[in-house]
Amino acid sequence: MLVDELSLSTGHDDLPDSEGDNFIQLIAPDGRRRENVEFDPWVLDVSDEQLASLYQDMVVIRRIDTEATYLQRQGELALWPPLLGQEAAQIGSGRALREDDFVFPSYRENGVAYCRGVNLGDIVRVWRGNAHSGWDPYELNMATPQVIIGAQSLHATGYAMGIKNDDSDAVALTYFGDGATSQGDVNEAMVFAASFQVPVIFFCQNNQWAISEPVGLQARVHISSRAPGFGIPSIRVDGNDVLAVLAATRMAMHRARTGGGPTFIEAVTYRMGPHTTADDPTRYRDKAEMDQWAAKDPISRLEALLKSRGVLTPELELSVTAKADAVAREMREACINMPAPAPMDVFSHVYSEPNLALDTQKENYARYLQSFAADHVEGTNQ
């Protein structure tokens, strides 16, 4: 491609087609099962029952997502970053993980946290403003939401350096979006990962939008085509196809576990909702585009496949809905009943060891707070 062709526009429309044979797809948007000689072997063991289980996972995390959005609208959460539309990318990869693998997510991987067994209230703790972390990273083997775009890709790479030094066959997997691929951190992470051949997977959910900026502003080529330039094998997969994502992640996992080093996965998906509940996507994208992606919904295609096989019976549909409702209810109750942090918690855990300067500020603030109590007593006495 000529340089002047590249500089013509940064528009979304100029992007290469993200359809068809340009990525791995095992389930077509209409629910048809497509054969793939390279990737089918990675999901041969996936029974209809297991497919139904993946379906249930996706329905549940969509329900979690919807409930969290409601909670934000009702003033119970300060903010929520929806994952709507990215269920297959998160469940397909999240269910490929082993317990001793370690996940370094961005802030949108609440579906992955669900796969890791997170307590439901802990999902929303950060977004309620009660804490900067909802869970203990070592209990889930998953770091808590990373807000600095792409920073976690380096953490995963360093963690994988540690795995390699420990002679373990665990894997570090990091999630980030299309926007993050423009960050220096992600590119440096790929340099380090390739040089040291460490067991890390770079899982990019290309959801087409970085807030209001289309992926065409981040990359003039397929994002997956960058990794080979770093010496990292790359897979471009239909991110709305849970089976294809599972297959691709399993393949990358196997490579990492057996000393084959890093893999880059671009999961082509779509952020059907806003960037966060504070965003208004109608200002920058049109209905036609959203309709086009609605037709490729990750849940409805699996629903179609399962129905065609007679697996998704009305009874199963009822039980999946009941499960999703129960999860949503539990999360809502945990959210609403979450105790607020105590004022003096503001000073907690800045350092792991005593710090005289900070302790002085803490003691003086305690005296300040106590002074109001004293005033109140004096006022009552008068």
Next chain:
Amino acid sequence: MSTMTFGRAINAGLRKALEDDPKVILLGEDIGKLGGVFRVTDGLQKDFGSHRVVDTPLAEAGIMGCAVGLAYRGYRPVVEIQFDGFIYPAFDQIVCQVAKLHYRTQGKVTMPITIRVPFGGGIGSPEHHSESPEAYFTHTSGLRVVAVSNPQDAYSMLRQAIASNDPVLYFEPKRRYHIKGEVTEHPEPGNGLALGSAQVVTRGGDITLVTYGPLVRTALDAATAAADDGVSVEVIDLRSLSPIDFDTVETSVRKTGRLVIAHEASQSGGLGAEIATTITERCFNYLEAPPVRITGFDIPYPPSKLESHHLPDLDRILDGVDRALGRQNSLSAWERDRDDH
């Protein structure tokens, strides 16, 4: 106890840490075969292997971010930033991750990372090789910041920094690497004066001179020169820049009533401002004169042919001492003229 150079003392501290704890891992540019551009890591890769003394790609954010990941995995990384002026690409990872992860995770994740930074001027280098960026880091909660001034501290404080579960910026004055001193190689990392303590390095009754890192030696020379002039200077080596041991400074200033602070870093928003303010708050009634700061100017680090004008030297420090004592100094005539009008 043995005599060794500053650089060799750091090397000995790194070697002991590598021997004692298999989780200690060194990361940096050129620290392997070359032994670092200052030879501080000389011989360590040969003895401990390239998986523990790791030559990294040339990307400071990458080094720091990988150190964070290693710390997540239970390692105790010691990062070498080749020169002070090269630390800025890593600034985001230091400020947003290294400093905040313990707070973010309510203490679940510790960041026992030591970041070694050769700092300061006086070696005739091109741009970006002579900076004093410590105040950026003392302003960042969650980090500890130390600056070492002599071979014994270089050894002991490095051991303590590596043993600390909190992240430590460890500033080493590159123009002092060659100076020699007696070093006791403590068997345990906790031995020696506490990491957070300042040290009175010479006693005096007339004035308190607070400094750290490369200027401690200059301050001691100034104290000797002042003594010839009948002025008794108490020199305090701050050692820890965050937190600052204000108790030691306060005790001294209550005795002398006068305070001079010297650092190579620029004046505005620097450590001198913090020390002057806090000491004024804590011992206003004991002060005989306003605190005086002798610092680098508020300029980008100048070309090496001009650096002697920027760096506080013995004469500028003595001029500041005279000013704090109300004696004839470089501003006296100007102040008289100003007051006459």
